[in-house]
Amino acid sequence: MPVWNEREECLGLEERVQQQWERLQSSLNRAHKNVPFYRNHFREEKIDPAQMETLSDWERIPFTFPRHFGENYPYGLFAVPLRDVVRIHTARGIELKPIVSGYTKQDIGIWREIMARALTAAGVSRADILQIDLDPGLANWGRHYKDGAESIEAGVIPLTLLPHEKQLMVLRDYKTSVLITSTSAALQLKDLLFRANLNPNSLSLKTLILVGEPTGAAVQRRIEEELHVRTWVHYGLSEVPGPGLAFQCEERQGLHVSEDHFFPEVVDPETGRSVPEESEGELVLTTLTTRAFPLIRFRTGDRVRIFSKPCPCGRTLRRMEWLPHRTDEMMIIRGVKVHHRQVLLLLSRFLGFSPHPHRFLVRRREFIDTLEVWLKVDEQVFSDEIKEMEKLCQRLEAELAQELGVPVKIRLKEEDSFSNVGSNGAIEDLRP
Amino acid sequence: MLRIRNLRCHYGRIRAINGVSLSVRPGELIALIGANGAGKSTLLQSICGLHGQWEGEILFQKEPLKGLKPPAIVGMGVSLVPEGRMLFPPMSVLDNLRLGAYVRYRRRENREIARDLDSVFELFPVLRERAQQPAGTLSGGEQQMLAMGRALMARPRMLLLDEPSMGLAPFIVRLILDILLQLKEQGMTILLVEQNARAALQIADRGYVIENGRIVLDGPAGELLVDQDVKRAYLGKDYREFCEGRT
Numbered sequence: 001m002p003v004w005n006e007r008e009e010c011l012g013l014e015e016r017v018q019q020q021w022e023r024l025q026s027s028l029n030r031a032h033k034n035v036p037f038y039r040n041h042f043r044e045e046k047i048d049p050a051q052m053e054t055l056s057d058w059e060r061i062p063f064t065f066p067r068h069f070g071e072n073y074p075y076g077l078f079a080v081p082l083r084d085v086v087r088i089h090t091a092r093g094i095e096l097k098p099i100v101s102g103y104t105k106q107d108i109g110i111w112r113e114i115m116a117r118a119l120t121a122a123g124v125s126r127a128d129i130l131q132i133d134l135d136p137g138l139a140n141w142g143r144h145y146k147d148g149a150e151s152i153e154a155g156v157i158p159l160t161l162l163p164h165e166k167q168l169m170v171l172r173d174y175k176t177s178v179l180i181t182s183t184s185a186a187l188q189l190k191d192l193l194f195r196a197n198l199n200p201n202s203l204s205l206k207t208l209i210l211v212g213e214p215t216g217a218a219v220q221r222r223i224e225e226e227l228h229v230r231t232w233v234h235y236g237l238s239e240v241p242g243p244g245l246a247f248q249c250e251e252r253q254g255l256h257v258s259e260d261h262f263f264p265e266v267v268d269p270e271t272g273r274s275v276p277e278e279s280e281g282e283l284v285l286t287t288l289t290t291r292a293f294p295l296i297r298f299r300t301g302d303r304v305r306i307f308s309k310p311c312p313c314g315r316t317l318r319r320m321e322w323l324p325h326r327t328d329e330m331m332i333i334r335g336v337k338v339h340h341r342q343v344l345l346l347l348s349r350f351l352g353f354s355p356h357p358h359r360f361l362v363r364r365r366e367f368i369d370t371l372e373v374w375l376k377v378d379e380q381v382f383s384d385e386i387k388e389m390e391k392l393c394q395r396l397e398a399e400l401a402q403e404l405g406v407p408v409k410i411r412l413k414e415e416d417s418f419s420n421v422g423s424n425g426a427i428e429d430l431r432p
Numbered sequence: 433m434l435r436i437r438n439l440r441c442h443y444g445r446i447r448a449i450n451g452v453s454l455s456v457r458p459g460e461l462i463a464l465i466g467a468n469g470a471g472k473s474t475l476l477q478s479i480c481g482l483h484g485q486w487e488g489e490i491l492f493q494k495e496p497l498k499g500l501k502p503p504a505i506v507g508m509g510v511s512l513v514p515e516g517r518m519l520f521p522p523m524s525v526l527d528n529l530r531l532g533a534y535v536r537y538r539r540r541e542n543r544e545i546a547r548d549l550d551s552v553f554e555l556f557p558v559l560r561e562r563a564q565q566p567a568g569t570l571s572g573g574e575q576q577m578l579a580m581g582r583a584l585m586a587r588p589r590m591l592l593l594d595e596p597s598m599g600l601a602p603f604i605v606r607l608i609l610d611i612l613l614q615l616k617e618q619g620m621t622i623l624l625v626e627q628n629a630r631a632a633l634q635i636a637d638r639g640y641v642i643e644n645g646r647i648v649l650d651g652p653a654g655e656l657l658v659d660q661d662v663k664r665a666y667l668g669k670d671y672r673e674f675c676e677g678r679t
Contacts, residue, residue: 018455021437025452025646026640026647026650029646029647030648049451050440050451050646080660083660084661106651291659
């Protein structure tokens with residue numbers, strides 16, 4: 001399989017170490033110089049960027065957590081004047097305030113490069129027609145994939161919010177050869193195809209790029225056998241800065257991290273200390289080239305292992321194994337991250353009161369992963385007209401689905417349905 | 433070829449360079465741009481052994497330069513074209529060039545030196561015409577050429593240039609930059625320090641931006657040329673162009 005940018009992807013080890021160190025220093029200097037949040041954050045911990053001489057100095061730098069995005073809404077973490085920003089993305093935060101990230105013209109170019117290399121590693125070329133089918137919660141990723149695919153001159157069917165039947169029609173009639181979708185959506189694709197009376201053999205589809213969820217080899221094999229395709233896993237961040245920052249090559253032994261643009265670390269989620277090479281821990285990312293929205297030691301909540309042994313594909317970018325289960329209470333539904341606190345806040349806003357008790361479940365309903373919200377029927381929700389209660393449910397479903405970007409089902413339940421709800425209110429995963 | 437890590441330089445209690453890491457790969461032309469007093473010249477002087485008070489690591493072809501005297505560093509293949517040319521004005525152009533090969537005369541490389549003198553004259557034909565003239569009588573552009581020729585006479589593997597465009601007319605600057613490009617095509621590795629950021633970035637492969645002794649930006653030269661921050665700070669864009677409209 002070809003390599004998109006051989007010079008950068010196959011850089012010698014010594015040069016890589018030097019390049020990363022140079023970029024860590026300049027990234028840190030830029031963040032310190034231009035973003036008050038980072039300057040104060042470092043000052044509190046008595047960190048002087050000029051004193052960073054080794055990786056153990058680096059580990060003294062405080063982490064950035066998802067909550068910091070909300071606290072600095074909307075533009076507080078931008079490192080360039082607003083007039084330099086050419087694209088503004090919004091993603092859901094863990095609470096009500098969204099995460100706003102910006103991109104300069106150079107940032108957009110860098111993302112185009114990152115996506116092009118990830119797609120090239122999956123064998124995508126100008127001969128392909130690439131369709132992007134992601135849930136609305138991952139709309140930002142759709143734009144990056146579109147840009148990257150266009151830069152390798154593939155034909156792109158951009159992300160358009162269509163019902164499943166229409167997506168299938170496009171898949172068949174437009175002769176899509178590459179589909180970018182979440183792993184859970186890919187798992188449901190066979191059933192949806194069969195229901196629509198479509199034989200996978202009748203499609204031009206040959207490549208499936210799976211995003212948004214950790215996907216093991218067994219699941220990849222299952223999808224490949226069911227749909228007669230080859231699958232490739234891409235890792236990205238839905239908050240910021242984007243998708244495909246780690247990608248599978250033809251060896252399928254982990255995902256290569258684009259280390260010329262991101263510095264990955266693995267830490268113990270409890271202590272925050274670095275774990276030994278190849279040990280499991282939480283992925284921490286620092287952007288190395290980003291201009292508008294630099295991230296310094298961002299705790300991703302994703303559980304990974306990173307290993308440096310050389311890959312037969314020739315790339316020297318270190319690889320990571322993306323492990324199931326996150327280190328936090330975030331739930332991934334069709335590739336979209338959802339936090340129970342956010343669901344509760346949204347419900348309270350729509351209802352005008354905080355519903356208690358409640359229960360949040362993820363279930364597969366008619367082949368589609370869905371967030372199911374159970375609310376107790378009490379005097380605040382109860383109406384003697386069934387129609388009114390149905391209307392309330394429909395309104396809540398529509399509003400929650402719009403805000404969260406995943407399918408939602410509201411169910412009104414009697415009190416005894418809530419007897420064994422966990423104390424922290426986290427989303428329960430009941431998917432097979 | 434050149435690898436610098438965590439360089440810190442002091443002038444007494446004043447810190448001129450504050451943790452700089454930078455690298456130049458073989459055959460690359462790297463531009464280091466920054467305002468007056470940002471630490472550019474100090475960095476070059478540290479590499480050449482002209483400024484001894486530094487901490488950190490400077491490796492040239494994997495060999496540490498710490499503690500080496502300037503002649504030893506020149507002997508390893510690093511030549512500096514200093515800011516303000518630093519020629520020997522009463523001496524002839526030819527003698528100035530010969531002085532550039534000083535460390536090589538001691539190695540009895542006379543025949544090779546004569547050949548190199550010819551190639552310098554080929555690169556800068558005007559120097560052949562003025563060979564017997566005192567260096568001080570040359571024009572600014574010719575002096576700059578002489579300074580470059582003198583540095584080349586040491587047969588360097590890497591050429592460091594400190595503000596070669598300073599005080600020169602734009603067409604001479606263009607000429608000097610074209611010669612640098614020619615040298616690059618011949619395989620020379622070049623670290624170019626410039627305040628004239630646009631000129632430097634137009635010919636460089638990559639660039640570093642230094643501010644107050646720290647690197648704040650690096651990347652492919654083409655990207656830096658269009659970077660709004662670089663444009664504002666170093667390319668002399670009309671300030672209003674940036675301030676009108678969005679804030």
